Amino acid sequence: MPTHLPADPAGGSPVSSYLYRRGRQVLPGGLTRSTVDLDPHPIYMAGGKGAYVTDVDGRRYLDLNNNFTTLVHGHAYEPVADAVAQFLRKGTCFAYPTEHEIALAELLVDRIPAIEQVRFVNTGTEAVMFAVKAARAFTGRSAIARFAGAYHGAYDWAENGQNGSISQGSIRRGGTYRGAPESVADDVVVLDFNRIEGLDEGLAAHAGRLAAILIDPMPSRAGLLAPLPQFLEQVTRFARANGTLIIADEVLNLRQSYQGASARFGLEPDLVTAGKIIGGGFPIGAIGGRADVMDVFSSRGKSPGVTQGGTFAANPVSMIAGLAAMQAMTPEAFVRLETMGDDLRSRLAQAALSHGAQFAITGSASLFRIHPKAKPPRTYADALMTAGETVRMRRLARSFLEAGILLPFGAAACLSTPMQDSDIDAIVHTFERFLEDHTEAHKECRS
The missing domain is CATH 3.40.640.10 (Type I PLP-dependent aspartate aminotransferase-like (Major domain))
Incomplete structure (x- = not known):
């Protein structure tokens, strides 16, 4: 890796941006998985421990992706x-x-x-x-x-x-x-x-x-x-x-x-x-x-x-x-994850309700999804997002990213065994802050 990196056009992630430009020279689209989020470029990881990962630019994130729900015990178990x-x-x-x-x-x-x-x-x-x-x-x-x-x-x-x-x-x-x-x-x-x-x-x-x-x-x-x-x-x-x-x-x-x-x-x-x-x-x-x-x-x-x-x-x-x-993954470990999941889903739903925001929560056990819908979808047709809903979900994912939380876009988010109550609090508080900002922006647009 060069000592002096080129400027990052997106700002803020010079090493990830550099690696993405480098990857595009030898990998179709710069990647080997089409499921990697590009907004505007992927975040390259340096390592992880427990419920958190650290990217190549030194930023630390609470990981709600866990390699698409694979890592039930988080990283480096x-x-x-x-x-x-x-x-x-x-x-x-x-x-x-x-x-x-x-x-x-x-x-x-x-x-x-x-x-x-x-x-x-x-x-x-x-x-x-x-x-x-x-x-x-x-x-x-x-x-x-x-x-x-x-x-x-x-x-x-x-x-x-x-x-x-x-x-x-x-x-x-x-x-x-x-x-x-x-x-x-x-x-x-x-x-x-x-x-x-x-x-x-x-x-x-x-x-x-x-x-x-x-x-x-x-x-x-x-x-x-x-x-x-x-x-x-x-x-x-x-x-x-x-x-x-x-x-x-x-x-x-x-x-x-x-x-x-x-x-x-x-x-x-x-x-x-x-x-x-x-x-x-x-x-x-x-x-x-x-x-x-x-x-x-x-x-x-x-x-x-x-x-x-x-x-x-x-x-x-x-x-x-x-x-x-x-x-x-004993019965007790599953129960603990489900208890945290129930608490999280309930608090997220309550936050949306208290703000009058059209967001609904689905999932069970250690899995959850946030939908830009007035009520939880029952069928695939119900779950399909409109263009406007897609924009709202993209804003939500970016808001979580800025707060140091990796929230999958259009896929299940998951909890892992090293997570603590403080991590659940951080997820809920991040969602609440987004809803507050979203509500204020909506008021300004209407005034």
Whole structure:
């Protein structure tokens, strides 16, 4: 890095600005993830400890992103760091299994009611991809149903329908990128989360060819929507009556409780995908579920119905880190996070109400989202932001950033175990200050 940095056109973050200009020379758009916020350039991080991160310009922030809800224990969690450090001199990965994958699998099987057996992969995208393949192999059918707006990774069939308009019972045509095969949409039925009207008809029209219904029990990207019990009951009733499997995508929402999201909300899936918190900050994904369905992956004495490998699948570093992180997530740890989350959501909602501001709060357990809406959205269509609402949310995110808090834009924010009551106070006070400024500015515009 040069001693004398060029001036930062945006002002205030010379090192981050320099790194972004440097990155654009060798990386498409300057980055390797399209989910990184650019306002006007990304913030480059130097490190983190506990609930806080420090950027390359020396600024410290309370982290409500935690690598998109992955770091349930925050940054540089010592039990994970110690366990990984002790193992690293023995190796990093092997072509053969280690006992560490068994230990993490045993923990998941013991905790998650729907999981009888597990296969590990490297990402949430892979977990969903192989869960869909397993459902196809088990049922002999090719089509899946999913709900508009929910994010399930980058597998063509899983991402088809995550954006765009909603058409009850219809198949969404086209993919999420230019050139995506239109034929993919022929095997994807897109419906609206929480909308009971037309659900049976939309599913029934394709009953004979639906291998699975792919559902995030509380879809974050679609608005962190609380599932209606009768909606989940209707999905389950159809699946059981028509031999269709239910895939619960809990890559993000496994942090909902000690037993995960499905158990919390009363869903009984055949397959569960997991990731994020189960890796302790290292790359991971997992497919779990009924033993008879998971048997499609088995090659013992036969050719597997679905061949699943991966050079780094079940690598011991991720297994060891994940085990240390999950062992520390006791029932008491989940309760403490949920208590803080309940307090935060209640105080944020009360602040909006007392200021007469059109902001609503969604979420549960350690997750929350602030919406520029008069009331919490129930469906994906309700959660979509207008241009004006987008501007308001961008102002809110900037206000938090200026106060030293990283609030994700258009995604779930999350709490982590090292957070204290003082951190919750800081979040609420920052929101209140924004509302006060927003109210005063609105008054000035009207006068």
